[in-house]
Amino acid sequence: MRAALVAAALLAAGCATPPAPALPEARLAARAPDARCSACTAPLAEHAREWPDGRVVCAPCHGEAVVDPAEARALLAAARDWLAARFGVTLDPAAALDVRLVDGPTLQAEADDLAHPALQAFSTIAAGEPRAVGGARPLEAVRVTALYGLPRAALRGILVHELFHAHQTARRADPGPPDAAFVEGAAQFVQLRALEAAGAHGWAARLLANEDPVYGGGLRRFRRLVGALGEAQALELGAARAAFPAGY
Numbered sequence: 331m332r333a334a335l336v337a338a339a340l341l342a343a344g345c346a347t348p349p350a351p352a353l354p355e356a357r358l359a360a361r362a363p364d365a366r367c368s369a370c371t372a373p374l375a376e377h378a379r380e381w382p383d384g385r386v387v388c389a390p391c392h393g394e395a396v397v398d399p400a401e402a403r404a405l406l407a408a409a410r411d412w413l414a415a416r417f418g419v420t421l422d423p424a425a426a427l428d429v430r431l432v433d434g435p436t437l438q439a440e441a442d443d444l445a446h447p448a449l450q451a452f453s454t455i456a457a458g459e460p461r462a463v464g465g466a467r468p469l470e471a472v473r474v475t476a477l478y479g480l481p482r483a484a485l486r487g488i489l490v491h492e493l494f495h496a497h498q499t500a501r502r503a504d505p506g507p508p509d510a511a512f513v514e515g516a517a518q519f520v521q522l523r524a525l526e527a528a529g530a531h532g533w534a535a536r537l538l539a540n541e542d543p544v545y546g547g548g549l550r551r552f553r554r555l556v557g558a559l560g561e562a563q564a565l566e567l568g569a570a571r572a573a574f575p576a577g578y
Contacts, residue, residue: 353397354382354478356380356382358378359386367386367391369481370481370484370536376389381433384434391481396480397479399429399430406427406429408486412527413493417562419497421496421497425472425496427473428472428473429473429474431478441475451474451475455496466501472493472496483525483529484533487528488521491521492517494517495513497569502570504571504573510548512552512571514548515545515549515568517568518552519556521537552574555574558578
């Protein structure tokens with residue numbers, strides 16, 4: 331997650347219509363022993379494909395790959411609508427929403443301190459000052475930068491995750507420093523629910539099995555919070571607070 335004020339050029343860029351870039355194409359890849367898909371981590375079988383940035387993916391992931399910016403923007407709109415319908419999470423309608431698909435090196439270079447080998451997306455969020463003491467911050471712009479070529483269901487889940495981060499940025503009233511496991515655990519939880527709702531149970535299982543203490547551990551801790559308080563109250567805390575309540 332990244333919550334930062336961005337230049338007015340970001341908002342202006344969201345209104346412009348740049349020329350459509352050439353869509354990346356994957357070529358048939360040589361299969362190394364014990365190699366795994368860079369998207370779903372399954373063992374590579376026949377007909378594996380290699381993207382221009384060197385990522386090798388299995389045939390099913392390649393068949394569902396999103397490389398068209400227009401499709402990515404449609405998935406972003408669907409993610410926003412799903413959050414509103416499923417959890418009542420509504421983003422400021424005046425906020426400019428955008429998604430940009432990039433290759434692996436670009437994602438890592440632009441992620442700065444968020445860069446790590448497993449990174450698939452990050453968001454840049456611009457928000458104004460609260461209109462009242464303790465009130466919500468108005469969202470001005472949300473731009474998601476994601477890898478091109480991610481499978482459709484996985485990308486939609488990631489976009490739900492990133493939009494929940496925007497909701498957290500707007501709603502958080504807790505002045506304390508944010509606990510990464512809490513912030514990410516809440517976003518991972520809504521991503522998990524989005525994957526389950528789409529029938530993407532393999533992706534959901536991988537989310538739950540993640541051994542990272544922030545992403546996987548945060549999700550498992552947040553699920554315990556949901557079990558104790560229910561989804562609605564837990565997600566309200568996940569948006570407004572900066573850290574887990576005591577005992578979680």
